[in-house]
């Protein structure tokens with residue numbers, strides 16, 4: 001799949017903007033704070049309905065405007081598609097694909113798949129579990145609409161249960177909400193385990209290829225599970241563990257166990273990468289995770305996603321950059337950078353000057 005063009009209206013720093021892309025490598029270049037990342041962000045929003053930077057909707061609207069619009073023309077699933085998302089300060093956002101309104105956000109997932117690699121990802125290994133969960137969630141949501149729905153459901157239940165733990169922990173209802181949490185949580189755990197297993201295999205072989213080191217990634221849901229294929233079993237184990245931490249949960253007034261606390265272990269050459277990996281090793285693992293995501297999407301959908309590289313190539317050393325450049329042959333890539341000379345050696349590169357995207361008025 002690939003993006004043909006994107007137009008923006010009152011999105012971030014663009015009053016009006018239009019960018020046309022080639023199917024191969026595109027490089028958006030220009031000085032800092034000109035709006036390069038904003039373009040990639042708009043593409044991410046079209047694929048996952050949210051900002052990869054975790055921005056709130058109001059931040060996406062130009063400060064001088066009340067609404068903003070992103071329009072993306074892209075090719076996927078054997079046809080040309082046109083997606084439009086409108087944000088409004090006072091109303092709910094509106095999404096349309098091929099002129100048909102999308103009422104449930106989950107329905108947007110899978111139209112346009114993208115993988116973004118940005119400087120923040122270089123901190124993924126030693127950063128907080130929340131960042132790693134975000135990465136997995138965005139990855140799975142793009143492949144499974146059901147996961148998006150299950151995740152929203154889980155967080156709604158979690159909120160209710162937390163409120164009860166805080167306001168009325170002795171209520172009979174706590175048991176009901178615990179049961180709901182475990183049923184919904186088991187669903188999430190099942191999806192995440194299956195996704196992480198596949199991601200781990202690809203990431204392992206990428207790390208081996210780049211630097212001949214041994215990477216293991218293990219999903220950790222916070223309690224023992226005998227068989228991850230058995231949802232009922234996961235639910236029962238979750239419920240058992242939850243009973244054990246009841247007193248603590250009441251003391252803290254919140255749910256202490258479940259997918260909202262999940263993480264994955266990253267083990268490089270037998271030791272915990274979160275503690276021991278060097279800067280370079282962390283970068284290799286982050287890169288491998290992203291490139292593994294690309295491979296997973298290709299495997300699952302039979303189509304390459306759009307790869308968005310936000311100013312990261314300059315942060316990688318020669319060997320890692322070479323790996324990336326070697327692996328961006330049959331895929332549309334949109335790269336941002338301040339120094340376009342870095343990309344002189346790539347054939348057929350479409351150079352886009354960020355100053356020419358912006359059309360005032």
Ligand SMILES: Nc1ncnc2c1ncn2[C@@H]1O[C@H](COP(=O)(O)OP(=O)(O)OP(=O)(O)O)[C@@H](O)[C@H]1O
Nearest residue numbers: 012013032033034035036037038059060061062063
């Ligand atoms: N809602 C908004 N309204 C107006 N301007 C905004 C809004 N949100 C962000 N901006 C502006 O967008 C610019 C940042 O854009 P972006 O992050 O895309 O820059 P960049 O070209 O990627 O820069 P760098 O090279 O430093 O990463 C800043 O000038 C910022 O003030």
Ligand SMILES: [Mg+2]
Nearest residue numbers: 036037310311
């Ligand atoms: Mg940027």
